[in-house]
Structure formats: structure tokens, C-alpha cells
Amino acid sequence: AATQPSTNWHLKENAREHHTSKFSSEELIVRRGQAFTITFNGTERPEQNLIFIAETGPKPSKATKTLATFDVSSSVSKEGWSAVPQSSSSNSVSISISSPHNAVIGRYRLSVQSGSSSPASLGTFVLLFNPWSSGDDVFMPNNAECEEYVLEEFGIIFAGNKNHISSFGWNFGQFQGDILNICLSILDRSLYYRQDPVTDVSHRHDPKYLGRVLSAMVNGNDDQGVVLGNWSGKYEGGKNPSSWTGSGEILQSWKKSGFKPVKYGQCWVFAAVLTTVLRCLGIPTRTITNFSSAHDADGNLRVDEFYDADGNHLERGADSVWNFHVWNESWFTRNDLGPSYSGWQVLDATPQEQSGGIYQCGPASRHAVKEGEVDLDYDVPFVFAEVNADCMYWNYDSATGKKTLIFSKSTEIGDSISTKAVGRDDRVDVTSDYKYEEGSAKERDVFKKARKKLGLGDKFDPTAPKLEEIEQKPDISGKFKVAGSLEVGKDLSLLLVLENLQSDAKTVKVNMTAWSTLYTRRRVNEIWKDSISVTLAPKEEKQFPIKIKYPEYQQQLTTDKTIQVTALCHVEDGIQVLVQRNIALDNPAIDIQVLGEAKVNKEVFVEVAFTNPIDAEVKDCVLQVEGSDLLQGILELRIPPLKASEKSSTKFKITPSEAGPKHLLVNFSCDKFPDIKTFKMVNVIN
16 A cells, blocks of 8 residues: 655745735645645655546536546646646655636645555645636736735725714734634535535636625525624624624634624624635625615615604615615626626625525626616626615605605715725725716616616606606705714704795794614614794795703714704795704724834734713723734723723733734723724834
């Protein structure tokens, strides 16, 4: 019997060539379509008669391209796998092995056979997508983009609302610890794999397929996937979605619990975890935030919102508009659609609507979305509506069931679509990649084209009022202005500005409400209500100050820190006017200082400072710190209660493990201020 050969996988050299040095693994991790070198001994005969066998999945076969046998040749094969000798000595041989550009990705078993002896195992290696290789479906010609969208472990996610965009850091951590193995086990737990493992594995060469499968697996619906969504505002039995600072903890918890969905996530958590998994496997991916994002549940490219006579926003119908929604874009070719549809593809792991019977969404070509090509695969109508739906605002009388249209708006949805810049911690606006300019003829043409393709035609649907009812012009206009700062802990000062557009006086009864909401605009608690009657002289503009004191809203506020103020104006003998504003409050600031120079494998102190801005004690203070290559796992520190206006400063040590620009993420929580987040770039030197 042949002795078990011992294999030198040349881990360092191969990893450097294959852009996989950031993985901390004892196993060889390489990218497809590119050669790697191994050396082994224990073959008595010269290398000419060697036959190699590479296999993956449960039932490897040549037909499904999960099994390859290849002998030694003098050059790399254009198709298939190849082995080219590098050098040999009396007892060992070095071989350069290449896989095809479209090889199935995953963990392979490699063995070698010489002559008639039985195959001897050389061990296992992991094969990933290769965005640096021009033959790969995920090829990304710009090197700086490869660095950002595959190799960068830090990201910035944009939130808040379109009037007030905020952001927070996220630790994707795709190269840390056991994350690669967890990502591979996600693939082996999908519904597709469970139904037909052989076919599923044979499709794993295709980024379209994997993107769709993973958009289903990152949410816990249908398949015991990674994260369980919760939009109730109550998060008992799990972690508040806004408390996470990175994907690592979530993926590790999923594995530790025996693969039970981790509680809880909201859209940015699903998007961030999907970014981690796809970057880990080598598919260039980024997170995208869409402000005033439509959730069009009934597929008519229209979102209906209902209000009662007091101006309360009613939970009627399944449509909704979210202050923001976060999804993903991944970069790959669309050979199923044609070259113009290649490039960025939208994937969305948030479980909103079913597609093909399960909660998955995409890949939808971003180009198809912009051009209104809603008949192309996959889920283009849903994504098109997220950025383009028209808004209809209705007054609903629950006693009679009568609906009256207040007004409609076609420029409300899909604003300031944002992503992190390449190589910088800045926001880039990509709205024009999703749609033509709002209000332009081209934009309306694309909208009509999409309606037509969906069989909605040019007419409004029958439940809508006749067009002349819509055209009736309001007699007054109104808006809310912010006066003063928007900060948790401070009083909220607003101005309601009403203007009479007519040349005769108008009497108006104004019903006002303020509710705390989730970022999805779902109402949670009523904070305040009031009503006033006003008379506006011809063409007169009046301002009415509104003050909501901190103690009034403090108990009611959700962790999303969002408040919706509404004024429903009943104009005598005129049509109603709805004035509305969604307000996102900022947390108080928190400050990070690195005390000294950060060097590889040297301890350095970090100080985090927070000043209690309110005149009451805050307690249950916890500081959470994480950062890839700066510290292992998550550091959690308890901090004593802080009296009114007291400043706390906390010191801790980190030991960086790798040089370069790294990011430290901090999350500070207490009973009055949940989840104050900040991050700091730390330049680590050797």
C-alpha cells in the first residue's frame, strides 16, 4: 500500500498570490481560475504518471462538475483542471494546480494516484470566487474596488431619514476565526441543498444562484436561517437589532445554538450579514441605503397610506413607507440577460415578500431597475417599487368605511440612495444609478413602461377616485420646520407653517399628533396631541410653535429614536391638507481616543468618554467594543451610574494583530440612551 503522502500546501505564498492572506486558517484557501503550488512526497514513481482527483459535495461526479480527474501536463488547460510540474527531487514533487474560471466553489478533497496503486489523500482546500481574474463571473477590473468590496472588513451603514442622514460603523469581519466555515455551512443548510444536495452543489459555480440562496438563508423565515426579524418594538428574549456592531457575533451565535435563528434583526442586520457572507466567498458586495423606501405589498407600484380625521396614521393595508431600508448590491455578470445587465445586482435578505414561495429577493439587475425592465429575473418589480412607487394619502372614516384621497405624490419615494465610498469613510449618492431624475419626462416614461409591463396600464386602478378629484387644488399649504437641535435628552421645538394660497380668508381646524415610531414608520406610542383653529387672511403665512419636552417623549421613544408629527388641516369648504414630518433624533456624542501609537502585537490604551447630558441619573451603563485585527471577539465593560451632567471616562487595552488602517467600533448603552454608536480609524504600524 502507498504510504500517506505528506503535503506542503505553501500556505503563505499561495495566500499572497490569491488575496486570501487575511484568513487565519491552517487550511489552504485559494481562488478559482488561478494556479496554486503544492509539494508532496511519498510517490515512488516520477511525476509523469500521476493522476490527481479533486472532488466536492456529497456525491461527486464529472457530469455535475463536482469531480475532476486530471493528469500532469506541460501547460495549463483552457477548460477544466490542470497540473503542471514545477520541480522534483528524489523523494518529493512540486506541482502547480489550476482550476477552471467557472469551477464550483467550496471545500475540495484532493488526492493523487500513481500508476495502478489506489489514490492517496493529499488533504482538503477551499476554493472561492476570484474577482481579480478576468475569466470569472465576478471579475471586477478596478483593484481599489476589489480591496473595498471583498477585502475590507469595516463598513458604514447609512440610516436616519432623508432630511437627516446619519451613519454608523459595522464590523463585517469576514476573515475572522471560523467565519468561512460558518458561511460554507450556511450553504449546506439551505432548502435548496436539503431538497437536492447534488444539484445544489453543482450550481455553486454561479454567483446568481448563490446570491439568491443566501438572500433566503440570512433570514430565519422558511429555513432556520441566520437572523430572525422583529419589527414590533419589543425585543424580549433576544438582542435589540440596534445593539449589534458586527456580523461575527451573529454568525457565531447561530452556529453555537445548533443553527437556530439569532434574535433579532432588522434590515441593516440582514444586509450586513449578507455582505459578510458574500465577501467571505469572494463575491464583491456592498450595503445600500434607500431613504423613503416603499414596501409595495400588492404589486401595483403604488403605496397607500391612511389617516383618520385626527391625523393619526392608521395601520391599514399592507403597504408601507420606511424612513430607510438597507439592501445589498453584488457585482457579477448576467449571462442569462445580456451584457448591459451585468455589474451591480440587488439582493435583499430582509423578509418582506415571498418570491418563488420563500422569503428571498434578487438578484435584480440595477440596470433593469433603472430602465423599468420589470419582466426580467429576479424580483425587479419589488425593487423598482422600493425606489419609484407613487404615494397616495387617504382619509379613512372607520364608521362609514369611506376613503377620501387627500393627495398623491410621485416624487416622495427613493431618495438619497447611499453607500460607503471606496477607500474612504464617506457617503456616496447612487440615486442616479437607480432612476432618472425625479420629475423628468424620462423618469415618468420609465414608470409608465413598468406599469404597462405589469399589466397595470395607464389608468389608475378602479378603487381610486376619478382623476378630476385628484386635480382639485388645496387652498392652503403647510410644512413643519425644525427649530433647534434634534437630540435625545433635549426638548423638541418645531414650527408648523401654514400658508393661505387663496385671495380670500380661510378658516382651518388643525388636528396634530406626535407618535414615536420604528424606522419603518410603524407607530408605537402616542407622545402628544393638540388641536387649534386658525383663520388665515388672504395669502397670509402663519407660524405656530410646537414644543415637546424631553420628559414627555422620553418614556415613549423607541430605540430607533424616530418621531412622526402630523397635522391634518380641515379647511372649511375646501379639501383636507396633510402636513407631516418624520424626525430622527441624534444620540448624545461619545468620544474615543487612542492613547499612544498602535503597533502590531503591542498593547495600547484606548479611552472612551461620555457626558450625561440630562439632569437625571443614568444607570445600567454598558460599553461594547469590537474591531477586526484590533481585539479578539467583543469586549464588554460595565460602567457605574452617572449623575446629572457627570462625565465618565473608561480605559481599556487593545493589542492589534495586523498593520494597516483598522476600525474600532464602540456601542454605549444605558437606561436612557440605548446604543450610542461611534467608530475610530486606528492606523496600526509594524
